[in-house]
Amino acid sequence: MKRLFTLLLFSPFLIYAEVDLVTLDNWNISNTTEHNLFISKQGEINPNNFIGFQMNRPFCICANPVFNLKTDYEIKEGSTFEATIAVDLSKPFSIFFKILKVFESGSVFLRPMSFPSLTDSKVVEVKSKIANELFLTSGMQHAMDSSKSMCESDYYFEYIEPKAAELDV
Numbered sequence: 001m002k003r004l005f006t007l008l009l010f011s012p013f014l015i016y017a018e019v020d021l022v023t024l025d026n027w028n029i030s031n032t033t034e035h036n037l038f039i040s041k042q043g044e045i046n047p048n049n050f051i052g053f054q055m056n057r058p059f060c061i062c063a064n065p066v067f068n069l070k071t072d073y074e075i076k077e078g079s080t081f082e083a084t085i086a087v088d089l090s091k092p093f094s095i096f097f098k099i100l101k102v103f104e105s106g107s108v109f110l111r112p113m114s115f116p117s118l119t120d121s122k123v124v125e126v127k128s129k130i131a132n133e134l135f136l137t138s139g140m141q142h143a144m145d146s147s148k149s150m151c152e153s154d155y156y157f158e159y160i161e162p163k164a165a166e167l168d169v
Contacts, residue, residue, distance in 0.1 A: 018031065021043055023142060023146060024139070025143065027041050027143035032054075034156040035058075037055040037056075037147045037151060038054055040053075040154060041135060041140075042054030043135055044134040046069075048070050048072050049107075049131070049133045051137065052137045055144075055148065055151050057122055057151055062144045066100070067097070067120060069110060069126070070105075070106050070131060071106055073130040075130060076102070080096045080098050080113065081097055081128065082096055082097075085097055085112070085127040086123075088122050093115065093116045095115050097128065098110065098111045118140065121137045123138075
């Protein structure tokens with residue numbers, strides 16, 4: 001009974017922070033779960049397109065870059081296709097994209113299989129058979145640093161309901 005009373009007494013003070021913000025460099029930082037952040041930026045040609053990456057606890061490392069591109073092209077989830085990425089107007093780098101998800105809206109969620117460094121980039125241009133897009137990526141390092149600070153904090157990114165099994169009556 002004492003445990004239940006203590007839990008009920010302190011439950012209003014459980015700290016969490018719903019994350020949904022835009023940095024001064026126009027990067028979006030939002031939470032996807034209580035321990036994960038997703039950092040993204042819209043495309044210049046089509047604002048429904050975006051480049052993004054994850055920041056996950058406990059290691060707080062920016063990883064798993066993804067691209068979301070709008071297309072009319074017929075493609076299947078799980079397949080791969082060749083494209084090029086040019087960083088800061090340099091020579092295009094040939095890559096393969098894996099199709100993670102195809103949405104009814106025509107958007108396609110893509111993971112590059114290998115890619116040039118994006119961290120210090122200012123401009124990233126993607127050209128492929130399904131779509132072409134230009135991303136102005138300046139400020140990526142600031143977005144990475146900000147999300148790392150949030151990740152290393154002790155706050156949950158969203159409220160978690162205590163499970164019934166956790167209540168000891």
